[in-house]
Amino acid sequence: MKDFPTDISVNAASCALRRGDVPRALELLEQGQAILWTQIARFRTPSMIFALVTRAQRRWSRNLGTSVPPWIDRDGLLKGLVDDWNGVVEELRTFDGFSRFLLPPLFSELQEAACEGLVIVLIASRFSCDVIIVLHKQPPVHIQLEITLEQLSQLAETHQGNISLRRPHYRVFVDVLGELWRKCISPVVAELEKIITKRSRIWWCPTALFTAFPLHAAAEYREGEILLLRRYISSYTEATPRPSRHLYYRHHFPSPSTFEFTR
Numbered sequence: 091m092k093d094f095p096t097d098i099s100v101n102a103a104s105c106a107l108r109r110g111d112v113p114r115a116l117e118l119l120e121q122g123q124a125i126l127w128t129q130i131a132r133f134r135t136p137s138m139i140f141a142l143v144t145r146a147q148r149r150w151s152r153n154l155g156t157s158v159p160p161w162i163d164r165d166g167l168l169k170g171l172v173d174d175w176n177g178v179v180e181e182l183r184t185f186d187g188f189s190r191f192l193l194p195p196l197f198s199e200l201q202e203a204a205c206e207g208l209v210i211v212l213i214a215s216r217f218s219c220d221v222i223i224v225l226h227k228q229p230p231v232h233i234q235l236e237i238t239l240e241q242l243s244q245l246a247e248t249h250q251g252n253i254s255l256r257r258p259h260y261r262v263f264v265d266v267l268g269e270l271w272r273k274c275i276s277p278v279v280a281e282l283e284k285i286i287t288k289r290s291r292i293w294w295c296p297t298a299l300f301t302a303f304p305l306h307a308a309a310e311y312r313e314g315e316i317l318l319l320r321r322y323i324s325s326y327t328e329a330t331p332r333p334s335r336h337l338y339y340r341h342h343f344p345s346p347s348t349f350e351f352t353r
Contacts (some may be wrong), residue, residue: 098122100298101151104215112222112230113197116211119297121194183294207291209327210278212300214242221278223285231281238275239299244300245269264311267304275299275308275318291323 099122106115107275182191190196203209211222216239223231245266252262282292293304306324309317318324 097298098168100213100215101217103213104220106216107213107220107222107234108217109230113234115213116200116222116224116230117194117197119211119213120200147163200224201230203293203327206324207293208282208286209295211295212274212305214239214298219274221274223278223281225285231285232275233281235274235277243272244297246299250302261289267308268310270303270305271308271310271318273306279318279321286322288321289323291325292323293327295327 099119102122103115103119106112106118118244180232195351201224204224209224211224213220213222219235219237219239220243221233223233225231248262249266252258252266276289286292296303296305306318309315309319311317
Protein backbone atom coordinates (compact mmCIF):
# COMPACT_ATOMS: atom_id res chain seq x y z
CA MET A 91 0.00 0.00 0.00
CA LYS A 92 1.22 3.49 -0.80
CA ASP A 93 0.27 4.75 2.66
CA PHE A 94 2.57 2.25 4.37
CA PRO A 95 6.21 3.01 3.46
CA THR A 96 8.83 0.29 3.58
CA ASP A 97 10.63 0.16 6.92
CA ILE A 98 14.22 -1.03 6.78
CA SER A 99 14.05 -2.12 10.43
CA VAL A 100 11.22 -4.53 9.59
CA ASN A 101 13.27 -6.11 6.80
CA ALA A 102 16.31 -6.31 9.10
CA ALA A 103 14.24 -8.04 11.77
CA SER A 104 12.91 -10.48 9.17
CA CYS A 105 16.46 -11.27 8.12
CA ALA A 106 17.43 -12.02 11.73
CA LEU A 107 14.40 -14.30 12.07
CA ARG A 108 15.43 -16.26 9.00
CA ARG A 109 18.81 -16.77 10.66
CA GLY A 110 17.05 -18.06 13.77
CA ASP A 111 18.11 -15.15 15.99
CA VAL A 112 14.81 -14.00 17.53
CA PRO A 113 16.29 -11.72 20.24
CA ARG A 114 18.40 -9.94 17.63
CA ALA A 115 15.30 -9.43 15.48
CA LEU A 116 13.63 -7.53 18.32
CA GLU A 117 16.75 -5.45 18.93
CA LEU A 118 16.94 -4.48 15.25
CA LEU A 119 13.27 -3.59 15.20
CA GLU A 120 13.69 -1.35 18.23
CA GLN A 121 16.84 0.22 16.81
CA GLY A 122 14.98 1.24 13.69
CA GLN A 123 12.08 2.70 15.65
CA ALA A 124 14.13 4.48 18.30
CA ILE A 125 13.91 8.27 18.23
CA LEU A 126 15.09 10.86 20.72
CA TRP A 127 11.82 11.68 22.45
CA THR A 128 10.92 8.05 23.12
CA GLN A 129 14.37 7.48 24.57
CA ILE A 130 14.01 10.49 26.86
CA ALA A 131 10.55 9.32 27.97
CA ARG A 132 12.12 6.20 29.50
CA PHE A 133 14.27 8.01 32.04
CA ARG A 134 13.52 8.63 35.70
CA THR A 135 15.13 12.09 35.86
CA PRO A 136 14.20 13.92 32.64
CA SER A 137 15.07 17.38 34.01
CA MET A 138 18.76 16.47 34.17
CA ILE A 139 18.71 15.13 30.60
CA PHE A 140 16.83 18.10 29.19
CA ALA A 141 19.24 20.48 30.87
CA LEU A 142 22.27 18.83 29.27
CA VAL A 143 20.67 18.34 25.85
CA THR A 144 19.34 21.92 25.83
CA ARG A 145 22.80 23.20 26.62
CA ALA A 146 24.21 21.39 23.61
CA GLN A 147 21.35 22.52 21.36
CA ARG A 148 21.86 26.15 22.33
CA ARG A 149 25.55 25.95 21.55
CA TRP A 150 24.75 24.39 18.19
CA SER A 151 22.16 27.04 17.36
CA ARG A 152 24.41 29.89 18.48
CA ASN A 153 27.35 28.68 16.42
CA LEU A 154 25.32 27.77 13.34
CA GLY A 155 23.46 31.07 13.45
CA THR A 156 26.66 33.14 13.51
CA SER A 157 27.94 34.59 10.29
CA VAL A 158 31.11 32.69 9.48
CA PRO A 159 33.89 34.64 7.69
CA PRO A 160 35.04 33.01 4.43
CA TRP A 161 38.51 32.31 5.80
CA ILE A 162 37.11 30.13 8.61
CA ASP A 163 37.25 26.38 8.09
CA ARG A 164 33.53 25.53 7.95
CA ASP A 165 34.20 21.78 7.92
CA GLY A 166 36.32 22.16 11.01
CA LEU A 167 33.59 24.18 12.71
CA LEU A 168 31.00 21.53 11.91
CA LYS A 169 33.30 18.80 13.21
CA GLY A 170 33.71 20.78 16.40
CA LEU A 171 29.95 21.00 16.84
CA VAL A 172 29.59 17.26 16.28
CA ASP A 173 32.34 16.59 18.81
CA ASP A 174 30.57 18.93 21.23
CA TRP A 175 27.31 16.95 20.87
CA ASN A 176 29.11 13.64 21.27
CA GLY A 177 30.76 14.99 24.40
CA VAL A 178 27.37 15.79 25.93
CA VAL A 179 26.10 12.30 25.11
CA GLU A 180 29.18 10.72 26.67
CA GLU A 181 28.69 12.89 29.75
CA LEU A 182 25.11 11.65 30.06
CA ARG A 183 26.29 8.04 29.87
CA THR A 184 28.45 8.54 32.96
CA PHE A 185 25.36 8.98 35.14
CA ASP A 186 24.00 6.00 36.99
CA GLY A 187 21.34 4.25 34.91
CA PHE A 188 22.16 6.09 31.67
CA SER A 189 25.04 4.00 30.34
CA ARG A 190 23.03 3.17 27.19
CA PHE A 191 21.59 6.64 26.53
CA LEU A 192 20.69 6.94 22.80
CA LEU A 193 21.78 3.34 22.27
CA PRO A 194 19.24 0.67 21.25
CA PRO A 195 18.17 -1.42 24.25
CA LEU A 196 19.29 -5.00 24.62
CA PHE A 197 16.83 -7.86 24.37
CA SER A 198 17.05 -8.36 28.14
CA GLU A 199 15.68 -4.82 28.57
CA LEU A 200 12.88 -5.35 26.07
CA GLN A 201 11.96 -8.61 27.76
CA GLU A 202 11.23 -6.76 31.01
CA ALA A 203 8.18 -5.19 29.32
CA ALA A 204 6.47 -8.58 29.43
CA CYS A 205 6.32 -8.45 33.24
CA GLU A 206 2.86 -6.83 32.84
CA GLY A 207 1.67 -9.37 30.26
CA LEU A 208 3.26 -10.99 27.24
CA VAL A 209 3.84 -8.85 24.15
CA ILE A 210 2.91 -9.95 20.63
CA VAL A 211 5.01 -8.27 17.94
CA LEU A 212 3.73 -8.60 14.37
CA ILE A 213 6.17 -8.06 11.52
CA ALA A 214 5.27 -7.69 7.84
CA SER A 215 8.20 -7.53 5.44
CA ARG A 216 8.72 -8.37 1.78
CA PHE A 217 10.49 -11.55 2.87
CA SER A 218 7.92 -12.97 5.28
CA CYS A 219 5.23 -12.14 7.80
CA ASP A 220 6.06 -13.19 11.34
CA VAL A 221 4.99 -12.97 14.96
CA ILE A 222 7.25 -12.81 18.00
CA ILE A 223 5.70 -13.51 21.40
CA VAL A 224 7.85 -11.87 24.08
CA LEU A 225 7.71 -13.59 27.47
CA HIS A 226 9.08 -12.21 30.71
CA LYS A 227 11.26 -15.05 31.95
CA GLN A 228 11.23 -17.44 29.00
CA PRO A 229 12.71 -17.41 25.50
CA PRO A 230 10.60 -15.63 22.87
CA VAL A 231 8.33 -17.65 20.58
CA HIS A 232 8.60 -17.16 16.82
CA ILE A 233 5.70 -17.94 14.47
CA GLN A 234 6.02 -17.63 10.70
CA LEU A 235 2.62 -16.78 9.26
CA GLU A 236 1.13 -18.30 6.13
CA ILE A 237 0.39 -14.96 4.50
CA THR A 238 2.47 -12.88 2.11
CA LEU A 239 3.04 -9.15 2.17
CA GLU A 240 1.00 -8.83 -1.02
CA GLN A 241 -1.96 -10.69 0.49
CA LEU A 242 -1.77 -8.64 3.67
CA SER A 243 -1.58 -5.44 1.62
CA GLN A 244 -4.69 -6.38 -0.32
CA LEU A 245 -6.52 -7.19 2.91
CA ALA A 246 -5.48 -3.85 4.41
CA GLU A 247 -6.65 -1.96 1.32
CA THR A 248 -10.04 -3.68 1.51
CA HIS A 249 -10.37 -2.85 5.19
CA GLN A 250 -9.23 0.77 4.85
CA GLY A 251 -11.51 1.32 1.88
CA ASN A 252 -14.49 -0.08 3.76
CA ILE A 253 -14.07 1.90 6.98
CA SER A 254 -13.54 5.10 5.01
CA LEU A 255 -17.11 4.85 3.71
CA ARG A 256 -19.84 6.87 5.36
CA ARG A 257 -21.64 3.62 6.11
CA PRO A 258 -19.11 0.75 6.11
CA HIS A 259 -20.36 -2.66 4.97
CA TYR A 260 -20.67 -5.04 7.89
CA ARG A 261 -20.16 -8.09 5.68
CA VAL A 262 -16.85 -6.74 4.33
CA PHE A 263 -15.73 -5.97 7.87
CA VAL A 264 -16.52 -9.51 9.00
CA ASP A 265 -14.82 -11.06 5.95
CA VAL A 266 -11.62 -9.07 6.58
CA LEU A 267 -11.52 -9.96 10.27
CA GLY A 268 -12.23 -13.60 9.44
CA GLU A 269 -9.33 -13.77 6.99
CA LEU A 270 -7.09 -11.96 9.48
CA TRP A 271 -8.05 -14.55 12.10
CA ARG A 272 -7.38 -17.56 9.88
CA LYS A 273 -4.06 -16.38 8.45
CA CYS A 274 -2.55 -14.35 11.32
CA ILE A 275 -4.26 -14.42 14.70
CA SER A 276 -5.40 -18.03 15.02
CA PRO A 277 -1.80 -19.39 15.06
CA VAL A 278 -0.97 -16.85 17.78
CA VAL A 279 -3.93 -17.88 19.92
CA ALA A 280 -2.91 -21.54 19.54
CA GLU A 281 0.44 -20.65 21.14
CA LEU A 282 -1.14 -18.44 23.80
CA GLU A 283 -3.31 -21.32 24.98
CA LYS A 284 -0.12 -23.22 25.83
CA ILE A 285 1.37 -20.32 27.78
CA ILE A 286 -1.27 -18.27 29.61
CA THR A 287 -4.76 -18.62 31.03
CA LYS A 288 -7.91 -17.06 29.67
CA ARG A 289 -8.64 -13.42 30.57
CA SER A 290 -4.93 -12.70 30.84
CA ARG A 291 -3.74 -9.33 29.57
CA ILE A 292 -1.85 -9.37 26.28
CA TRP A 293 -0.10 -6.52 24.47
CA TRP A 294 -0.32 -6.19 20.69
CA CYS A 295 2.64 -4.50 19.04
CA PRO A 296 1.84 -4.25 15.30
CA THR A 297 4.33 -2.90 12.79
CA ALA A 298 4.04 -1.91 9.13
CA LEU A 299 0.80 -3.16 7.51
CA PHE A 300 -0.43 -4.80 10.70
CA THR A 301 -1.13 -1.33 12.13
CA ALA A 302 -4.09 -1.10 9.71
CA PHE A 303 -6.15 -3.71 11.56
CA PRO A 304 -8.06 -3.99 14.85
CA LEU A 305 -6.20 -7.13 15.82
CA HIS A 306 -8.20 -7.70 19.01
CA ALA A 307 -11.40 -7.97 16.96
CA ALA A 308 -10.16 -10.68 14.59
CA ALA A 309 -12.45 -13.72 14.67
CA GLU A 310 -14.79 -16.00 12.78
CA TYR A 311 -18.08 -14.27 13.50
CA ARG A 312 -20.24 -17.39 13.59
CA GLU A 313 -22.88 -18.65 15.99
CA GLY A 314 -21.26 -20.10 19.09
CA GLU A 315 -17.75 -18.85 18.24
CA ILE A 316 -15.73 -17.62 21.22
CA LEU A 317 -14.34 -14.25 20.23
CA LEU A 318 -10.77 -13.21 20.95
CA LEU A 319 -12.29 -10.26 22.83
CA ARG A 320 -13.60 -12.71 25.40
CA ARG A 321 -10.51 -14.88 25.58
CA TYR A 322 -7.93 -12.26 26.55
CA ILE A 323 -7.76 -8.62 27.60
CA SER A 324 -6.04 -6.80 24.75
CA SER A 325 -3.95 -3.65 24.98
CA TYR A 326 -1.76 -1.98 22.38
CA THR A 327 1.71 -0.55 22.38
CA GLU A 328 2.83 1.60 19.44
CA ALA A 329 6.47 0.49 19.35
CA THR A 330 8.72 -2.32 20.44
CA PRO A 331 7.91 -3.13 24.10
CA ARG A 332 9.42 -1.11 26.93
CA PRO A 333 8.68 -1.51 30.64
CA SER A 334 7.90 2.16 31.36
CA ARG A 335 5.25 2.34 28.62
CA HIS A 336 3.44 -0.72 29.96
CA LEU A 337 3.40 0.62 33.51
CA TYR A 338 1.87 3.86 32.23
CA TYR A 339 -0.95 2.04 30.47
CA ARG A 340 -1.60 -0.16 33.48
CA HIS A 341 -1.97 2.91 35.71
CA HIS A 342 -4.16 4.97 33.39
CA PHE A 343 -6.21 2.23 31.70
CA PRO A 344 -7.32 -0.48 34.17
CA SER A 345 -8.42 -3.84 32.84
CA PRO A 346 -12.00 -3.81 31.51
CA SER A 347 -14.33 -6.49 32.79
CA THR A 348 -16.26 -7.08 29.57
CA PHE A 349 -16.18 -6.23 25.89
CA GLU A 350 -19.07 -6.05 23.49
CA PHE A 351 -19.02 -6.20 19.70
CA THR A 352 -21.90 -4.40 18.02
CA ARG A 353 -22.94 -4.03 14.46
